[in-house]
Amino acid sequence: MxxxxxxxxxxxxCAAILGDAAxxxxxxxxxPYVTDFWGQYRGVTPLVLRPGSTAEVAALVKLAAAHGVALVPQAGNTGLVVGGIPDQSGRQVVLSVQRLDRxxxxxxxxxxxxxxxxCVLAEVQAAAAGIGRLFPLSLGAEGSCRIGGNLATNAGGVNVLRYGMSRALVLGLEVVLADGSVWNGLRPLRKDNTGYDLKQLFIGAEGTLGIITAAALKLAPAPNEVQTLWLGIDDPRTAVRLLTLFQQEMGELISSFELLTSFGVEAACEHLPGVRRPVAEPHPWHVLVEVAWSFPDGLRDRLEAxxxxxxEEGLVQDGTLAESGAQRDMMWRxxxxxxxxxxxxxxxxxxxxxxxxxELPELIERMQAWVGPAAPGVQLIPFGHVGDGNLHFNFVTPPGEVDRLKPVLLDRLYEEVGRLAGSISAEHGIGRLKREAMQAGKSEVELSMMRRLKAAFDPQGILNPGVILKTE
Amino acid sequence: MxxxxxxxxxxxxCAAILGDAAxxxxxxxxxPYVTDFWGQYRGVTPLVLRPGSTAEVAALVKLAAAHGVALVPQAGNTGLVVGGIPDQSGRQVVLSVQRLDRxxxxxxxxxxxxxxxxCVLAEVQAAAAGIGRLFPLSLGAEGSCRIGGNLATNAGGVNVLRYGMSRALVLGLEVVLADGSVWNGLRPLRKDNTGYDLKQLFIGAEGTLGIITAAALKLAPAPNEVQTLWLGIDDPRTAVRLLTLFQQEMGELISSFELLTSFGVEAACEHLPGVRRPVAEPHPWHVLVEVAWSFPDGLRDRLEAxxxxxxEEGLVQDGTLAESGAQRDMMWRxxxxxxxxxxxxxxxxxxxxxxxxxELPELIERMQAWVGPAAPGVQLIPFGHVGDGNLHFNFVTPPGEVDRLKPVLLDRLYEEVGRLAGSISAEHGIGRLKREAMQAGKSEVELSMMRRLKAAFDPQGILNPGVILKTE
Incomplete structure (x- = not known):
C-alpha cells in the first residue's frame, strides 16, 4: 500500500466529499491513469480522484491545499510530454476531470x-456539427482526448493555419484555483477588454496554475466544399514559395499545408495497407494542401487555376486533386x-x-549537412505543418543505436532551432519531458517571469508540481 | 514649477540617460501629452520622457524604480478611457514611446x-501592403494611434469579426519590465508551447504590467475583391437571424456586419455633407455587411445569391450593393x-x-422598454458590430440634461449588460474612466486574481498606477 x-x-x-465510488x-x-500515451513513462500514485462537478473539484483542491497534497490534473491522458501523470514519489494524487462531461x-x-x-473532443465537434457549425480543433487523438486537456496544453492539430491553436477558440473559462476558490470566467463574449484577460493564464499552463473545469468555445462556419491536393516538388524552399503563392491567391481558404519527404511517402506506400503514391513518380518532396469554403461548389475550378x-512558375513537378472521399482519405493516411x-x-x-x-528550409538544410558526417546511418524525416512553421522533425536510427543517438540528435536539432529563433515545442507542451530542454533555451528574465506567475497563482506548489518548472 | x-x-x-533634448x-x-483624445480630461505632470531605444526605456524604468517614481506609458494618446495620461497628483511622469518608430x-x-x-498603425498597414499582405487591424484613429498603444489596449476596430482583436495578431513581444529588465519575447512563431505564454500578460494590460517596446505581428493575405451591402430591416432580432444566414452561407468571407438605427441613418443623411440614404425608403433598422476574398472576381454573384x-426568407425589406468605391465610402461614412x-x-x-x-436584441428591447418611462426625451442609438456582439450603445440627451442623465443611463445599461453576462468595455479598455464600473461588476475572486498579477509584475506599483486597478 x-x-x-x-x-x-x-x-x-476525499471520501467524504466524493463518496467511495469516485x-x-x-x-x-x-x-491507466499513471501510464503515458506511448507507454514509455509510468508514474506512481496511491489515489485517483474522480469528481463529478466543479464544486467537488473545488472542495478537493481546498482539502489538498489544507494538507499540502500535490494534485495532478488529468483529462484524456493523451499528452505526449508526460504532463498529466504523477512523478515517482507516490505523493502526487491524480485528479481526473473525466466525469465533468456535460x-x-x-x-x-x-x-x-x-x-x-x-468532454471528449469528438463530442464537442459533434455538438457543433449538430447546429451546422464547426469546432475546428482536430487532431489524431480526438476520439479520446478531452477538451480540458486540449486547452491546458493549448493543443494544435491539422487546422491551425486557418483557425489558430486551441487558445484562439476559447471565449471564456471556469477554473478552480489553487486555494479551492472557483473563478467563473465563462463569459461567452467575442470582445471583453475589462482588465487583464485572465483566461490566457490557464490556457497552455498544463494545469500548473489552476484546474480548468469548463470552457465557452467559439464556433466557426462549417465548410461545404473541401478540396485536397497532392503535389510532387523539388525541395523545401519550393514548398515555402508555393505556400506564399497559395496565400496570395486563396489565403483565407487554406486549412492545411503539409510537407512530406520522399522517404516518408515511399515508406507509407510500402508499409501501410491499401496506400499508394497519389502521383505517378516519386519526388524528392511532397506537399499536401487542403482548402475549404462555405459554398457548395466552385472551389475546385479556383484551385485548378x-x-x-x-x-507555370515551375514550382511543381506533378500534382493531383483528390477525386473522391476515398482518395482524400488515402492522402491523409x-x-x-x-x-x-x-x-x-x-x-x-x-x-x-x-x-x-x-527559415524552415534553412533548418532542414543545416540538419541534412550535419547528420551525414555526424550520425551516419540516420535518416532525417522532417514533415508536417509548413503553414505554421512547425515540423515534426523525426529521425530514423539504426537498430540498437537509439539510446546513444537520441540525445545527440535532439541536442543538435534544438541548438539549430534556437539559432533560428525557433521553439522546441510547437504544440505538444513541456510536461516533465522537455522541462530541462526548455530551461536551457530560455533567458533568465523569461524563466523568472514564469516562476513569478507560478508563485502568484500556486504559492504552495500543489498544482502539478514538476511540470513545466522544476519544483524549488 | x-x-x-x-x-x-x-x-x-533622466537627462543623463536621454540628453536634454528628449x-x-x-x-x-x-x-498634448496630458490631454485626452476627446479633450475632456487633463492630467498633470512636470515631465515627459521621450526615449529613442529599448535600452533607453529600460534605463529610465530602472531609474524610476530606484526613485519610486510612477511612469505613465503613452503611445499615440488616442485612447478613450483615460488610460494613457497622468493623474492629478503631478507625481506621475509620462514615458512616450513615439520615438521608437522603426x-x-x-x-x-x-x-x-x-x-x-x-509606429503609427497606418505605417504598419503600409509596410504589410508593401509586400502584398494585410495587417488587418483598422480603426478610426489609424492615422495617429500607435501600435504599442493598440496592443496595450487590445484594440478592436472594424475587422474583428474576421481577424480577431489585436491580441490575435501578435506573435511575439519585447517588453521592459517594472525592474527595468528587458524581456525579449519577439519570437515570430505561429506555434510555441514552451511554458506560459507570457506575451498574453501585456496585451490589454494598458501598460500596468510592463512597457511594450516592439512586437512581431502576424500578416494576413490581402483581399482582392471587396463587396459592400446595405440592407433595410425590421428589428434587431432580424439582424441576428441575418448574421446567422450569412455565417452559414459565406461565413469565412465576412469582414464586417454592422447594425444602425433609423434615427442614426436619417441624422447622417441630414447632417453629413454629401450623404444620402443608400436605399430608397427609411427602415426601422439598417445593416451594413462587407465581404472580401483573395480572388479578383466572382464574389458579387455569390453575395447576390x-x-x-x-x-425569400423575408428577412430583408430592401437592399443595395455598392456599385463603386464612392458608394462604398458613403455607406461607411x-x-x-x-x-x-x-x-x-x-x-x-x-x-x-x-x-x-x-442576447443583443434582448438588450436593446430591455433598454427601449425602460428608457421611455424612466428617461423621457432620451433617444437610444445602439449601433455597431453585431458580428462581435458589440454595440456602441449611445444615447442622445435633451439640452442641459446630460450631467444628470449620464450616470442614470450608464448605470442601467451596465446593469442590464451584467444580467446578460456581458461586458462594459468591449474594445476601449478600462483606464481610469471605467475602473469603478469594472470593479462593481467583477467578483472578488476575479479582482483578487488581477491584484495578484499586478503585485507579481509591478510590486512597487510604478507602472501606470491607478489605471485598471485602484492603487492600494
Missing part, C-alpha cells in the same frame, strides 16, 4: 457552446501514418519544433 | 513583420459618422458594451 505516503485524514476527507485506490484500476449550453445563434473539461500558375510507416525502418526519435516559416 | 514633486536627482538621472519640461509642450524587419515569406511600439435567399451626425440632436452619452450575440 502506498497510502501511507499521504497525510493522515486526506483520503478520508476514489480509485486499486493498483490495477489506477494503471455540454452545458449550445448557443442558439450558433456562435458558441459551453463544454465541461471532461492556382495549380496552373504553380506549374500517408500524412498521418508517417510515424507508423517509418517505424519499419528503425527506431524513431520524435520532435515537434517551429521556426519562422521563411 | 511642478519639478519639486519629483524626488531629487530623478530629472538629472526631456519635455515646458508646460506648453507638455500639453519597422525593424519585414519577413520575406510575408508571414510577419516586427514593428516598434511607436445569399441576398436573394435573405429576401454613415456608419462611422454616427456620433458626429447625432451630436446635432443633443448631447451624446457614449458606451462600448458586448453581450453574447444571441
Amino acid at each position: 502506498h497510502d501511507t505516503t499521504l497525510p493522515a485524514g486526506f483520503i478520508e476527507g 476514489l480509485v485506490r486499486d493498483p490495477e484500476a489506477i494503471e 455540454i452545458r449550453h449550445v448557443d442558439p445563434s450558433g456562435d458558441h457552446l459551453v463544454a465541461e473539461a471532461g 492556382v495549380l496552373e500558375k504553380a506549374f 500517408i500524412r498521418e501514418g508517417q510515424s507508423e510507416a517509418t517505424r519499419h525502418m528503425g527506431f524513431i526519435v520524435r520532435s515537434d519544433v517551429t521556426v519562422p516559416i521563411s | 511642478h519639478d519639486t514633486t519629483l524626488p531629487a536627482g530623478f530629472i538629472e538621472g 526631456l519635455v519640461r515646458d508646460p506648453e509642450a507638455i500639453e 519597422i525593424r524587419h519585414v519577413d520575406p515569406s510575408g508571414d510577419h513583420l516586427v514593428a516598434e511600439a511607436g 445569399v441576398l436573394e435567399k435573405a429576401f 454613415i456608419r462611422e459618422g454616427q456620433s458626429e451626425a447625432t451630436r446635432h440632436m443633443g448631447f451624446i452619452v457614449r458606451s462600448d458594451v458586448t453581450v453574447p450575440i444571441s
Whole structure:
C-alpha cells in the first residue's frame, strides 16, 4: 500500500466529499491513469480522484491545499510530454476531470457552446456539427482526448493555419484555483477588454496554475466544399514559395499545408495497407494542401487555376486533386501514418519544433549537412505543418543505436532551432519531458517571469508540481 | 514649477540617460501629452520622457524604480478611457514611446513583420501592403494611434469579426519590465508551447504590467475583391437571424456586419455633407455587411445569391450593393459618422458594451422598454458590430440634461449588460474612466486574481498606477 505516503485524514476527507465510488485506490484500476500515451513513462500514485462537478473539484483542491497534497490534473491522458501523470514519489494524487462531461449550453445563434473539461473532443465537434457549425480543433487523438486537456496544453492539430491553436477558440473559462476558490470566467463574449484577460493564464499552463473545469468555445462556419491536393516538388524552399503563392491567391481558404519527404511517402506506400503514391513518380518532396469554403461548389475550378500558375512558375513537378472521399482519405493516411510507416525502418526519435516559416528550409538544410558526417546511418524525416512553421522533425536510427543517438540528435536539432529563433515545442507542451530542454533555451528574465506567475497563482506548489518548472 | 514633486536627482538621472533634448519640461509642450483624445480630461505632470531605444526605456524604468517614481506609458494618446495620461497628483511622469518608430524587419515569406511600439498603425498597414499582405487591424484613429498603444489596449476596430482583436495578431513581444529588465519575447512563431505564454500578460494590460517596446505581428493575405451591402430591416432580432444566414452561407468571407438605427441613418443623411440614404425608403433598422476574398472576381454573384435567399426568407425589406468605391465610402461614412451626425440632436452619452450575440436584441428591447418611462426625451442609438456582439450603445440627451442623465443611463445599461453576462468595455479598455464600473461588476475572486498579477509584475506599483486597478 502506498497510502501511507499521504497525510493522515486526506483520503478520508476525499471520501467524504466524493463518496467511495469516485476514489480509485486499486493498483490495477489506477494503471491507466499513471501510464503515458506511448507507454514509455509510468508514474506512481496511491489515489485517483474522480469528481463529478466543479464544486467537488473545488472542495478537493481546498482539502489538498489544507494538507499540502500535490494534485495532478488529468483529462484524456493523451499528452505526449508526460504532463498529466504523477512523478515517482507516490505523493502526487491524480485528479481526473473525466466525469465533468456535460455540454452545458449550445448557443442558439450558433456562435458558441459551453463544454465541461471532461468532454471528449469528438463530442464537442459533434455538438457543433449538430447546429451546422464547426469546432475546428482536430487532431489524431480526438476520439479520446478531452477538451480540458486540449486547452491546458493549448493543443494544435491539422487546422491551425486557418483557425489558430486551441487558445484562439476559447471565449471564456471556469477554473478552480489553487486555494479551492472557483473563478467563473465563462463569459461567452467575442470582445471583453475589462482588465487583464485572465483566461490566457490557464490556457497552455498544463494545469500548473489552476484546474480548468469548463470552457465557452467559439464556433466557426462549417465548410461545404473541401478540396485536397497532392503535389510532387523539388525541395523545401519550393514548398515555402508555393505556400506564399497559395496565400496570395486563396489565403483565407487554406486549412492545411503539409510537407512530406520522399522517404516518408515511399515508406507509407510500402508499409501501410491499401496506400499508394497519389502521383505517378516519386519526388524528392511532397506537399499536401487542403482548402475549404462555405459554398457548395466552385472551389475546385479556383484551385485548378492556382495549380496552373504553380506549374507555370515551375514550382511543381506533378500534382493531383483528390477525386473522391476515398482518395482524400488515402492522402491523409500517408500524412498521418508517417510515424507508423517509418517505424519499419528503425527506431524513431520524435520532435515537434517551429521556426519562422521563411527559415524552415534553412533548418532542414543545416540538419541534412550535419547528420551525414555526424550520425551516419540516420535518416532525417522532417514533415508536417509548413503553414505554421512547425515540423515534426523525426529521425530514423539504426537498430540498437537509439539510446546513444537520441540525445545527440535532439541536442543538435534544438541548438539549430534556437539559432533560428525557433521553439522546441510547437504544440505538444513541456510536461516533465522537455522541462530541462526548455530551461536551457530560455533567458533568465523569461524563466523568472514564469516562476513569478507560478508563485502568484500556486504559492504552495500543489498544482502539478514538476511540470513545466522544476519544483524549488 | 511642478519639478519639486519629483524626488531629487530623478530629472538629472533622466537627462543623463536621454540628453536634454528628449526631456519635455515646458508646460506648453507638455500639453498634448496630458490631454485626452476627446479633450475632456487633463492630467498633470512636470515631465515627459521621450526615449529613442529599448535600452533607453529600460534605463529610465530602472531609474524610476530606484526613485519610486510612477511612469505613465503613452503611445499615440488616442485612447478613450483615460488610460494613457497622468493623474492629478503631478507625481506621475509620462514615458512616450513615439520615438521608437522603426519597422525593424519585414519577413520575406510575408508571414510577419516586427514593428516598434511607436509606429503609427497606418505605417504598419503600409509596410504589410508593401509586400502584398494585410495587417488587418483598422480603426478610426489609424492615422495617429500607435501600435504599442493598440496592443496595450487590445484594440478592436472594424475587422474583428474576421481577424480577431489585436491580441490575435501578435506573435511575439519585447517588453521592459517594472525592474527595468528587458524581456525579449519577439519570437515570430505561429506555434510555441514552451511554458506560459507570457506575451498574453501585456496585451490589454494598458501598460500596468510592463512597457511594450516592439512586437512581431502576424500578416494576413490581402483581399482582392471587396463587396459592400446595405440592407433595410425590421428589428434587431432580424439582424441576428441575418448574421446567422450569412455565417452559414459565406461565413469565412465576412469582414464586417454592422447594425444602425433609423434615427442614426436619417441624422447622417441630414447632417453629413454629401450623404444620402443608400436605399430608397427609411427602415426601422439598417445593416451594413462587407465581404472580401483573395480572388479578383466572382464574389458579387455569390453575395447576390445569399441576398436573394435573405429576401425569400423575408428577412430583408430592401437592399443595395455598392456599385463603386464612392458608394462604398458613403455607406461607411454613415456608419462611422454616427456620433458626429447625432451630436446635432443633443448631447451624446457614449458606451462600448458586448453581450453574447444571441442576447443583443434582448438588450436593446430591455433598454427601449425602460428608457421611455424612466428617461423621457432620451433617444437610444445602439449601433455597431453585431458580428462581435458589440454595440456602441449611445444615447442622445435633451439640452442641459446630460450631467444628470449620464450616470442614470450608464448605470442601467451596465446593469442590464451584467444580467446578460456581458461586458462594459468591449474594445476601449478600462483606464481610469471605467475602473469603478469594472470593479462593481467583477467578483472578488476575479479582482483578487488581477491584484495578484499586478503585485507579481509591478510590486512597487510604478507602472501606470491607478489605471485598471485602484492603487492600494
